[in-house]
Amino acid sequence: MPGPMTVTEKILAAHAGLEEVQPGQLVNCRLDLVLANDVTAPIAIREFRRIGVEKVRDPDRIALVPDHYAPNKDIKSAEQTKMMREFAREQDISHYWEVGCMGIEHALLPEQGVVGPGDVVIGADSHTCTYGALGAFATGVGSTDAAAGMATGEAWFRVPASIKFAIAGKLQPWVSGKDLILHVIGMIGVDGALYQAMEFAGDTIAGLGMDDRFTICNMAIEAGAKSGIVAFDDVTKAYVEGRAERPYEAYASDPDASYARVVEIDASRIEPTVAFPHLPSNTRPAREARDVTVDQVVIGSCTNGRIEDLRIAAAVLKGRKVHPNVRLIVIPATQDVFRRAMDEGLFDVFLDANAAVSTPTCGPCLGGHMGILAAGERAVATTNRNFVGRMGDPTSEVYLASPAVAAATAVAGHIALPEDLE
Numbered sequence: 127m128p129g130p131m132t133v134t135e136k137i138l139a140a141h142a143g144l145e146e147v148q149p150g151q152l153v154n155c156r157l158d159l160v161l162a163n164d165v166t167a168p169i170a171i172r173e174f175r176r177i178g179v180e181k182v183r184d185p186d187r188i189a190l191v192p193d194h195y196a197p198n199k200d201i202k203s204a205e206q207t208k209m210m211r212e213f214a215r216e217q218d219i220s221h222y223w224e225v226g227c228m229g230i231e232h233a234l235l236p237e238q239g240v241v242g243p244g245d246v247v248i249g250a251d252s253h254t255c256t257y258g259a260l261g262a263f264a265t266g267v268g269s270t271d272a273a274a275g276m277a278t279g280e281a282w283f284r285v286p287a288s289i290k291f292a293i294a295g296k297l298q299p300w301v302s303g304k305d306l307i308l309h310v311i312g313m314i315g316v317d318g319a320l321y322q323a324m325e326f327a328g329d330t331i332a333g334l335g336m337d338d339r340f341t342i343c344n345m346a347i348e349a350g351a352k353s354g355i356v357a358f359d360d361v362t363k364a365y366v367e368g369r370a371e372r373p374y375e376a377y378a379s380d381p382d383a384s385y386a387r388v389v390e391i392d393a394s395r396i397e398p399t400v401a402f403p404h405l406p407s408n409t410r411p412a413r414e415a416r417d418v419t420v421d422q423v424v425i426g427s428c429t430n431g432r433i434e435d436l437r438i439a440a441a442v443l444k445g446r447k448v449h450p451n452v453r454l455i456v457i458p459a460t461q462d463v464f465r466r467a468m469d470e471g472l473f474d475v476f477l478d479a480n481a482a483v484s485t486p487t488c489g490p491c492l493g494g495h496m497g498i499l500a501a502g503e504r505a506v507a508t509t510n511r512n513f514v515g516r517m518g519d520p521t522s523e524v525y526l527a528s529p530a531v532a533a534a535t536a537v538a539g540h541i542a543l544p545e546d547l548e
Contacts, residue, residue: 229460
């Protein structure tokens with residue numbers, strides 16, 4: 127009879143064909159999905175060729191998404207996506223999305239039902255941990271590991287210990303999943319969960335929709351975590367039913383499971399939060415940052431480019447104009463989000479406010495295109511990283527915030543709360 131396990135341990139045990147696993151144990155797991163993008167796939171493809179394997183293990187369990195520099199910004203990025211495209215055709219890979227169909231990978235794959243509860247997913251992108259919001263074990267790997275995963279359909283893991291974040295309490299107005307995760311990262315630091323699974327639980331998490339849960343798990347890597355996860359519940363079920371492309375199995379932690387530690391958080395005390403340069407852990411309440419003027423605001427990314435994020439931004443922007451000294455760029459995360467935002471009239475709000483609306487792309491988040499910062503410029507972004515030079519020139523600065531704070535900032539010209547505009 128297996129002993130008590132966390133949700134993460136149960137998923138890894140099942141995929142390793144074992145009754146039980148323990149933190150620190152090395153396990154070889156079958157993979158439900160291997161993911162790569164236009165930055166990492168070309169490296170993985172070259173490594174795949176070097177292995178000498180002619181065919182991928184399972185063309186239905188690989189996803190290739192051109193999202194970082196797509197639509198292509200230059201010749202080099204065009205060559206990168208061309209290599210992906212040709213490999214996808216050669217290998218009959220079913221999950222390849224061309225421009226016009228694609229979206230930002232970590233929003234697109236859950237939306238399309240390609241990842242599901244109980245899955246084990248590796249992706250050659252650090253924010254693969256996003257899928258933990260579905261109750262999956264998902265983690266970022268190097269391109270070489272992705273190549274091996276494509277060839278064998280398996281990967282080795284060291285079972286991570288779990289930290290349980292028990293979050294309870296009613297959220298204050300305008301406080302979202304982004305504020306919760308920034309608060310947590312500010313509390314424990316950028317290596318506070320190093321190679322551990324961050325398990326998010328409690329009444330507050332139970333009351334959040336999927337978009338907020340995706341945001342929270344997306345940034346687990348910013349605390350050094352191997353993964354982030356929210357156990358399957360009715361909210362997850364409502365999201366995946368009619369969407370999941372294959373059967374799934376839901377897991378939950380045993381009541382007496384063992385954790386490296388349990389962190390209790392009173393969510394009612396969390397305020398709208400901003401991460402100052404140059405670390406996601408350099409957080410403080412937004413109300414303490416009103417003296418920070420900005421040149422650009424970006425609302426989008428795999429962290430906050432989903433429909434609920436755009437609705438919140440539009441609610442703040444409605445009937446207002448972007449400050450004349452600010453450039454506001456809004457990037458829906460997928461084509462479906464784009465269409466829904468258009469159909470709901472959100473684009474009218476953005477355009478009336480003098481914002482620019484982009485086709486889905488990672489774009490400025492990684493300093494790619496569609497909003498690069500010049501020397502000394504400052505941006506507020508709903509993205510996930512604010513390292514030195516992340517969005518452009520090494521002397522530029524990025525402040526991380528929620529869609530509500532970002533939208534209010536675009537109007538005010540400085541970091542602001544929505545109530546500051548009234």
